[in-house]
Structures are given as C-alpha cells and as structure tokens.
Amino acid sequence: xxxxxREKLIATVVGWLAxxxxxxxxxxxxxxxxxxxxxxxxxxxxxxFTPTLENYVTxxxxxxxxxxxxxxxxxxxxxxxxxxxIAIPASYAMAFFPGKRTKDLLLWMxxxxxxxxxxxxxxxxxxxxxxxxxxxxxxxxxVYTLMNLPIVVWMLYTFFKEVPKDILEAGRMxxxxxxxxxxxxxxxxxxxGIASTALLSIILCWNEAFWxxxxxxxxAAPLTTFIASFSAPEGLFWAKxxxxxxxxxxxxxxxxxxxxxxxxxxxxxxxxx
Amino acid sequence: MATVTLKGIQxxxxxxxxxxxxxxxIDDREFCVFVGPSGxxxxxxxxxxxxxxEITSGxxxxxxxxxNDVPPSERGLAMVFQSYALYPHMSVADNMGFxxxxxxxxxxxxxxxxxxxxxxxxxxxxxxxKPKELSGGQRQRVAIGRAIVRKPKxxxxxxxxxxxxxxxxxxxxxxxxxxxxxLAATMIYVTHDQVEAMTMxxxxxxxxxxxxxxxxxxxxxxxxxxxxxxxxFIGSPKMNFLPATVTAVQETGTTVRLASGASIAVPVxxxxxxxxxxxxxxxxxxxxxxxxxxxxxxxVMVVERLGGETFLYTRLPDGAMLIIQADGEIPTNVxxxxxxxxxxxxxxxFDTDGFAMERIQRHPLANxxxxxxxxxx
Numbered sequence: 001x002x003x004x005x006r007e008k009l010i011a012t013v014v015g016w017l018a019x020x021x022x023x024x025x026x027x028x029x030x031x032x033x034x035x036x037x038x039x040x041x042x043x044x045x046x047x048x049f050t051p052t053l054e055n056y057v058t059x060x061x062x063x064x065x066x067x068x069x070x071x072x073x074x075x076x077x078x079x080x081x082x083x084x085x086i087a088i089p090a091s092y093a094m095a096f097f098p099g100k101r102t103k104d105l106l107l108w109m110x111x112x113x114x115x116x117x118x119x120x121x122x123x124x125x126x127x128x129x130x131x132x133x134x135x136x137x138x139x140x141x142x143v144y145t146l147m148n149l150p151i152v153v154w155m156l157y158t159f160f161k162e163v164p165k166d167i168l169e170a171g172r173m174x175x176x177x178x179x180x181x182x183x184x185x186x187x188x189x190x191x192x193g194i195a196s197t198a199l200l201s202i203i204l205c206w207n208e209a210f211w212x213x214x215x216x217x218x219x220a221a222p223l224t225t226f227i228a229s230f231s232a233p234e235g236l237f238w239a240k241x242x243x244x245x246x247x248x249x250x251x252x253x254x255x256x257x258x259x260x261x262x263x264x265x266x267x268x269x270x271x272x273x
Numbered sequence: 274m275a276t277v278t279l280k281g282i283q284x285x286x287x288x289x290x291x292x293x294x295x296x297x298x299i300d301d302r303e304f305c306v307f308v309g310p311s312g313x314x315x316x317x318x319x320x321x322x323x324x325x326x327e328i329t330s331g332x333x334x335x336x337x338x339x340x341n342d343v344p345p346s347e348r349g350l351a352m353v354f355q356s357y358a359l360y361p362h363m364s365v366a367d368n369m370g371f372x373x374x375x376x377x378x379x380x381x382x383x384x385x386x387x388x389x390x391x392x393x394x395x396x397x398x399x400x401x402x403k404p405k406e407l408s409g410g411q412r413q414r415v416a417i418g419r420a421i422v423r424k425p426k427x428x429x430x431x432x433x434x435x436x437x438x439x440x441x442x443x444x445x446x447x448x449x450x451x452x453x454x455x456l457a458a459t460m461i462y463v464t465h466d467q468v469e470a471m472t473m474x475x476x477x478x479x480x481x482x483x484x485x486x487x488x489x490x491x492x493x494x495x496x497x498x499x500x501x502x503x504x505x506f507i508g509s510p511k512m513n514f515l516p517a518t519v520t521a522v523q524e525t526g527t528t529v530r531l532a533s534g535a536s537i538a539v540p541v542x543x544x545x546x547x548x549x550x551x552x553x554x555x556x557x558x559x560x561x562x563x564x565x566x567x568x569x570x571x572x573v574m575v576v577e578r579l580g581g582e583t584f585l586y587t588r589l590p591d592g593a594m595l596i597i598q599a600d601g602e603i604p605t606n607v608x609x610x611x612x613x614x615x616x617x618x619x620x621x622x623f624d625t626d627g628f629a630m631e632r633i634q635r636h637p638l639a640n641x642x643x644x645x646x647x648x649x650x
Contacts, residue, residue, distance in 0.1 A: 166358035169325050174372035174423070175346035188362045 026249075033242035040238040055243035059230070065247060068226035072251075075137055075222055076205035079144030080198050083152045086145070088194075091156035092182050096168060106157060109150040117147075117210050128215055137220045140212060144205045152201055159193025160186065196262045199255075206252045223248035275336055275349070275426035275459045276301050277322065282331035284317055284483075291317055293483040294331070299461065299476070304453050307463045308470040308506070309480035315463045316431055318480070322461065323352050323429050335426065346372075351420035352429040355436065357412045359404040359419075366391075366400040369418045390421040393455065410441045417449075421456065430462040434469065446472060467507055471495070475642050479503050489639075496636035501627040504555050510584060510596045512621070515569075517554040519546050526633065527622055529554060532591045535568030539620045541630040552630070553623040558584065558598040560619035563605075567612035571595055576607055587611060 001009075032040050034051035059065070094102050124143065125134075133139030163186060171185045187194065209224040216225055227248050230241045256263065277299040284292035292314045299305045307315040320326040322333060324345030333341055340348050359368050367374075369390055370383040378386075391397045394414045404412055413433060420428055430449075434442045450473055453460055464470055470477045471491045478488040479502070487499040491507075498504035498512075505511045517529035520536060522543035529552060530536050537554070546552065571587035574594075578601065585597040585605060597613055605611060622630045 164356060164358065166354045166356045167360060170352070170354060170358035170360070170419075171371070172325065173323065173345050173350070173352045174419070175375040176371075180375060185360060189360075 026253075029242045030246050032239055033246045035239050037237055037239045040242070055239045056247070058240055059243045059247070063226060063229060063244075065226070068221060068223045068248075069251065071137060071220055072206055072222035072224075072248075075140050075144060075220070076202045078137070078141040079148065079205050080152075080201040082141060082145040083148045083201055084156075084194065084198055087149060087152040087156050087197075088182065088187070090153050091160050092178075092186060094153075094157050095160035095163075096165065106154060110154055113150050121214060125214065133215075135216045135219045135221070140215060140220055140222070143211050143215065144208060147208070147211070148201045148204055151204070152197055155197040155200070156190075156194065159190045159197070162193070163189050192262065196259075199259050199263050203252060203256060276334075277305075277427060277459065277461065278332075278334040278337075279318075279322075280332040280334070282318070282321065282333065283329045284314070284321060284326065285329045291483050292321070292329075295483075295485055297478060297485065297488060299459060302457050302459055304450075304460045304462065304473055304475045305478060306470040306474035306476070307461065307478050307480060308465065308467055309486075310506075311465060313480040314483040315465075315480050319352075319429055319431055319461060319463045322427075323350055324348055325352075346375075349426040350429055351423045351425035351427075352431065353413075353416045353420050353433045355432040357404075357416040357436075359412055359415055361404050363403075364400065365396060365402050365404070365407070365415050365418075368404065368415055369422045371419070372423045386422050387418075390418040393421060393452070394418045409437050410445065413437065413445060414448075417452070421452075426459065428456075428458055428460040430460065432464055433462075434464070435466070442469075449473060467509060471507070477507075479506055481506075490641060492636065492641055493639040496639050497629070497632060498555075498621065499629055501553065501555070501623050501629075504621060504623070504629065508557055510558050510598075512555045512557050513595050514623075515554045515556070515589075515593060515595070517552050517622075519543070519548050519550045519552055521548055522546060526617075527552075527630065529622065531569065532593075533569050533589065537568070537615055537617050537620060539617050539622050540633045541622050542633060544624070544630055546624060546630065551625060553627075555621035555623060556615055556619065558596040560616055561595075561597050561613045562616075563597070563599055563603065563611055564614040565612060567614040569595070569615070570610055570612045573605060573607050573609050573611055576605065585611065587613075 031047075033055055034053070035046070035049055036052060036054065039046050039049050094106065128134045128139055133142070167189065168181050168185055171181050176184065206222075207224070209228070212222050212224045213228055216222070227241070227244050230237060230244045277297075279295050279297040282292055282295040283290065295318060307318060309315050317326060321328050324340070324343065328341050332339055335348055335350075360371065363371065366384075366387050369387045370378075373383045373386060387400070388397075391400055394417060396411070396414055396418055399407065399411060399415075404415065407415065413436075416433070433449075434445050437445060446469060449462075453473075462469075462473065474491055476488060477491055477494050479486040479494065481502055486506075487494060487503045489497070494503055494507045498507060501514065505514070515531055517531050517537075519527060520530050521528040521538075526538045526540040527543045527546060528536060528538040531554065539554070569589065571589040573585050574588050575586035577584040577586070581601045583599045583601055583603055583605070585599055587595045587597055589595055595613070597611070599605065621632075624630060
C-alpha cells in the first residue's frame with residue numbers, strides 16, 4: 001500500500017473511532033429510553049429488545065415538558081441576545097481601536113472561564129437571594145450572559161479582525177458615525193461570524209446545568225433541571241431518566257445538526273486560514 | 274476652490290516619529306503626488322490629511338480653515354483606497370450612494386447623482402452588480418465613483434493603481450488625468466511608482482524618512498534634483514553616480530576629473546567647492562551615448578533589450594556599475610568593451626553632503642505644468 005494511502009486509512013479509522021466513542025453515550029441513552037426499567041439495568045446489557053414508549057408516557061405525565069423547554073428556549077436565546085448586544089460594541093472597540101492593554105484584557109476575560117463556577121456560587125447565591133432573582137428567568141439570563149460573555153467577545157473579536165479596516169475607514173470618510181459603522185458595515189459583513197457565535201452561545205446555555213440547578217427550582221427551571229428531577233428521592237430510574245434526557249437534548253441536537261457547517265466554520269475560524 | 278496647507282505637521286507613534294515636520298502648500302485644482310520608498314510616511318501623511326490619523330503637532334488647513342480636529346467626513350474630502358474598500362454587501366449603486374444615504378439625501382437625489390457619476394466613469398451597466406462580480410479595473414472605477422458622488426473639495430488617492438495589472442494601470446492613469454481635467458478638483462495622490470508621479474503630477478513631493486526631500490514640477494525634479502536621493506529616485510533606470518574630483522572652478526562651470534582620468538566641465542556653480550574637493554557626478558542612462566571618442570569605457574555585464582531601447586549594465590575599471598541607455602538596434606553583447614560620451618549639459622554634480630550644486634541655466638521646461646490651461650469650474 002502506498003504510504004499516503006495508508007496514512008489516510010489510519011486517519012479515517014482513528015476519526016471514526018473517536019466519533020464512535022463520543023457518540024456512544026448518546027446512542028446508549030436513546031436506546032435505554034426505549035427499554036423497560038428492568039432491561040435498562042440488566043447485566044450483561046441487552047442490545048436487542050422490544051422497544052417501548054412507556055418511559056416517554058410516564059415522563060410526560062410526571063412533568064410539564066413544554067414548560068421546561070420554553071424556559072430553556074427563552075433563557076438561552078435571551079442570554080445570547082444580551083451577551084451579543086454587549087459584546088458587539090466591545091469587540092468592535094477592541095478590534096479596531098486597540099489600546100496597549102487590549103490583548104491582556106482579552107486574555108484576562110478568557111481566563112475567568114478557567115475559574116470553577118463553584119468558586120463564586122456563594123456570593124452569587126446570596127446576591128440572587130437578596131435581590132429576589134432566585135428561580136426567575138431574568139436571573140438565569142443574567143448569569144448565563146456573564147458566563148458566556150468572555151467567549152462571545154473573544155469570538156466576535158476574531159471575526160471582526162477579519163473585516164478589512166479600510167472598509168470601515170471608507171465608511172468613516174463617507175460620513176458614518178460609529179453606530180452606523182457597526183450597524184451598516186461591520187455587522188452585515190461579519191454576519192456569518194455573529195451567527196456562529198450566537199449558535200455556540202445558545203448551545204452552551206442550553207446545556208448548562210450547574211447554575212440552573214442551584215438557582216432555579218420550578219418557575220424558571222430549564223430542561224437541565226427537568227432531567228435532574230428524574231434522578232431524585234425515589235432513586236434512579238435509568239430508563240425514565242434516559243427518556244427525559246433524550247427529549248431534553250433532542251431540540252438542541254437537531255438545531256446543532258442543522259447548523260453544524262456554520263458552527264464548525266465558527267469554531268475553527270482563525271485556526272485554519 | 275480648495276487649497277491644502279500643511280504647517281509643521283508631525284506624527285508620533287509613542288516615541289517613534291514618523292512624520293518629522295512637513296510644510297507644504299497645495300494649490301487649488303493642483304494634482305499633487307506624494308512619492309517615496311515604502312515606509313517614507315507618504316500614506317501616513319495622506320491619512321492625516323484625510324482625518325484617519327491624528328495629527329500630533331502642526332496645523333492642517335483646508336481652504337485656510339484649520340481642520341485638525343474636524344472629523345473626516347466634514348473636511349470635504351473623499352478618499353480612494355489601495356484595496357478599493359468597496360462595501361461587499363452593497364450593489365455598485367448603493368456603494369456610490371452610501372455617503373448620500375448617510376447624509377439623508379432623498380432616493381431621487383441619490384439616484385440622479387449616482388447616475389451622473391456612473392456616466393462619467395462608464396459604469397452605467399454595472400449599477401446593480403455586487404463588487405465581487407466586477408473586475409479589478411471596474412472596482413477601481415466604483416471606488417472613484419464613490420468619491421465623485423460626494424463632490425469633494427479634495428480627492429485623496431492612496432496607491433489606487435497598485436493592485437492592477439500593468440496594462441490596466443496605464444489605462445487608469447490616463448483616465449485619472451482626464452478625470453482631473455473634467456472635475457477640476459484638487460487631488461492628492463500617493464504612490465511609490467515614480468512613473469505614475471511623473472506622468473500625472475502638477476507637483477511631485479518626494480518624501481523620505483518622514484521629511485520632504487523636494488517638491489516641484491516633474492521636470493524640475495528631473496532636471497534639478499536637490500540632492501542625491503531625489504536624483505536617484507526620479508528617473509528609471511536610476512541616475513548613475515560616479516566619484517569625481519574638482520580640478521577647476523570658473524564662472525561658467527565646474528571642471529571635474531573622473532576616476533578614468535577623463536575631464537568634464539559641468540555647467541554648475543561651484544559654490545564653496547574648491548579644486549581638489551571630492552564630489553559626485555550624476556548622469557542619467559538616457560543622457561549618455563556610445564561613441565569611440567567617449568571618455569569612459571567599461572565591460573558590458575548585462576544587456577536588457579526592450580525593443581525600442583537597450584540597457585547596458587557596464588562595469589567600469591574601478592568596479593562601479595554604469596547603466597547606459599542605447600538604441601534598440603545596437604548589436605552590443607555581454608563582455609564587450611564599450612566607450613561612452615557624456616554631455617556636460619546633462620550632468621549633475623553633488624557636493625560631499627549629497628546636495629546638488631546649482632545649475633547655471635535653468636531647464637526651459639522645469640516650470641511646465643502638466644496641463645497648460647485649466648477649465649474654470
């Protein structure tokens with residue numbers, strides 16, 4: 001075999017293996033959601049069985065899925081909108097009017113993502129308690145906005161850097177004020193970048209569990225809380241938990257699948273030119 | 274009417290000074306070209322006039338009004354960028370009408386002004402296209418159209434032709450000259466290409482290291498370069514420089530002896546130079562001719578045949594290189610020994626500091642403007 005062909009073959013096999021490893025838990029969860037509780041905990045695990053929708057029926061009876069899903073949508077989209085709204089002018093300033101410390105500032109913003117969230121749980125919880133933000137959508141939107149702001153600013157900054165400075169300067173010569181420069185030139189030109197940043201932010205919000213579990217109970221609880229409610233006092237019901245998880249991740253999975261091209265472009269931007 | 278005056282303009286980036294005090298006045302309807310090697314500060318100077326770079330110190334006056342702190346769009350200027358900087362998401366018509374849209378002009382007014390500019394630039398059929406559907410030359414014209422629509426007092430061009438191929442560049446050069454005539458506007462043009470500068474300018478400003486080396490008409494710079502830098506920069510191929518020693522000084526000129534032993538009486542004032550001083554003799558390749566009785570001889574190392582003319586890169590006995598422009602038909606080949614005759618009237622002398630010694634007679638065309646008459650606006 002030609003060395004180039006062999007290399008390609010190995011790369012393909014490794015790629016598929018990695019994809020398989022990553023996908024397996026999701027596959028297994030979906031499979032489990034169609035088993036009975038007994039089949040779900042059987043050893044050795046059963047690959048072939050008679051599928052049942054019983055778990056889905058129970059899950060629907062026990063909790064109002066639509067309520068949680070709506071919260072997830074509202075909170076994810078709300079936080080993403082707010083973060084993007086704040087990040088656009090910030091990234092514009094950093095990309096086109098950098099100061100001596102702009103790079104440091106960007107790195108510092110990103111470094112806050114390295115901090116474990118639990119480190120600020122107590123102060124945030126107390127702030128939320130005292131301001132009546134616990135179990136409110138706006139409270140969670142606020143936390144998610146702050147949580148995603150560094151990554152949103154960082155990504156938009158990278159996208160904005162790709163817009164030729166000349167075009168904005170031409171706009172300035174034509175009489176565009178900063179707001180018009182951003183709205184009429186920068187935003188249309190970096191729309192794909194803004195879209196993939198927003199997509200990523202929505203996905204991160206949707207999957208977030210730490211803050212939603214700690215700061216919501218029912219009223220503002222998103223789907224992550226909904227899943228967790230199935231692993232509560234009575235013990236673990238694997239099949240039901242799997243069914244709940246499946247319907248919780250289904251929307252974002254479909255959403256991610258549909259926008260994967262946009263997403264991959266966004267995530268690898270700047271890395272591969 | 275638009276004059277541009279620069280008084281002691283300086284620009285610092287932190288501790289680095291890139292423009293070191295520029296004084297210049299550009300007349301109404303003048304085509305002024307900033308030329309110089311990369312990094313000489315010509316683009317920075319243009320951007321300072323445009324308002325895209327802050328002026329560290331000095332004064333910028335447009336029509337006598339100080340505009341240092343006036344935002345770019347209110348200075349009455351329009352700029353054409355090297356990259357064209359068209360708005361990729363807008364049609365040609367929208368690109369050209371953007372400034373009017375920002376100024377709140379009605380749709381009808383926008384349409385008629387864009388149509389007028391499109392007519393001047395022959396863009397009528399392309400108005401609905403997006404920039405990516407245009408060729409380089411067409412994009413360039415849209416960029417110019419965008420400037421025309423604003424009816425600016427002064428047009429600024431930042432190396433607008435450097436992204437075009439050679440043929441298109443020549444064509445656009447002619448079009449720009451025509452446009453200058455038709456619009457009767459003041460234009461400031463930045464380029465590193467001295468051919469562009471020579472062919473289009475009323476006034477050339479040669480910059481180096483953030484200072485003006487010389488400003489004047491193209492032929493003034495060609496025939497009366499102020500120093501070695503300007504002499505070498507204007508003209509292609511560049512002027513030859515040969516070391517020489519002053520042997521006699523008279524009212525009618527300065528006589529020098531070259532390394533080859535040849536003696537030439539150049540009609541320049543000796544100034545403080547005395548016999549025995551070392552000077553540099555400058556002679557352009559096109560001002561030498563091959564002749565048996567020539568005073569310099571050398572071995573031809575490279576022959577460049579352009580058809581109409583031939584350039585001979587010749588090594589002199591002292592190792593110096595001499596570029597000679599000869600007729601296209603000469604059969605001379607490499608390693609042949611050639612003799613060249615210098616015409617003293619076309620020779621230049623530079624003192625030890627590199628400054629040109631003053632010519633006794635000014636060249637009759639040195640004050641010639643590119644366009645003898647101008648249309649009144």
